[in-house]
Amino acid sequence: MKIAVYPGSFDPLHIGHKAILEYLTDEGGFDCTYLIVSPQNPFKDPSKALNVRKRYEAACAAVARHPGLKVKVDDIELGMDPPNYTIRTLDALKAREPENDFTLVMGADNLEGLPRWKCPRRILTDYDIIVYPRRGYDSEALLEILREYCRKRHIRCQVTLINAPLVDISSTTIRKALLKGKDMSGYLM
Numbered sequence: 001m002k003i004a005v006y007p008g009s010f011d012p013l014h015i016g017h018k019a020i021l022e023y024l025t026d027e028g029g030f031d032c033t034y035l036i037v038s039p040q041n042p043f044k045d046p047s048k049a050l051n052v053r054k055r056y057e058a059a060c061a062a063v064a065r066h067p068g069l070k071v072k073v074d075d076i077e078l079g080m081d082p083p084n085y086t087i088r089t090l091d092a093l094k095a096r097e098p099e100n101d102f103t104l105v106m107g108a109d110n111l112e113g114l115p116r117w118k119c120p121r122r123i124l125t126d127y128d129i130i131v132y133p134r135r136g137y138d139s140e141a142l143l144e145i146l147r148e149y150c151r152k153r154h155i156r157c158q159v160t161l162i163n164a165p166l167v168d169i170s171s172t173t174i175r176k177a178l179l180k181g182k183d184m185s186g187y188l189m
Contacts, residue, residue, distance in 0.1 A: 016167035
């Protein structure tokens with residue numbers, strides 16, 4: 001099977017995430033998407049790890065409300081020792097399901113930093129990557145910078161930009177609004 005791997009904090013899942021999942025289901029050509037709730041992104045606030053079980057359960061509930069999506073909330077990172085590096089997650093999925101092909105899903109905001117990730121050569125060489133647009137990021141320009149990085153190092157660069165819908169909302173914006181007592185239910189997945 002062809003599996004899209006969509007990792008993130010998902011704190012909370014919102015309509016922007018749903019738009020990506022709908023795209024992957026309807027147009028992406030994937031048999032399923034594994035939504036990976038990450039306990040702790042090495043580049044983000046370590047306090048996120050404290051509420052991972054709550055985020056995982058909320059993601060399961062959100063996905064259950066949308067049975068038309070071909071999505072499985074996967075808890076693989078919840079059982080892994082930190083730090084939660086993407087390459088370790090992809091390799092663990094491949095070891096668990098060697099018959100499947102895994103494609104990493106990421107936002108354009110991650111393209112520039114990808115060379116600083118743990119084992120970027122292995123991620124780029126061993127796995128395909130699809131990139132969805134993010135407001136404020138020139139996906140084409142960032143992809144060209146990454147391709148140049150790969151050319152100079154003789155690294156395979158199977159990275160594809162997708163034309164998924166751009167929904168201008170973030171989990172951070174939702175959390176801040178909720179703290180102010182605003183009703184954000186219309187933005188949640």
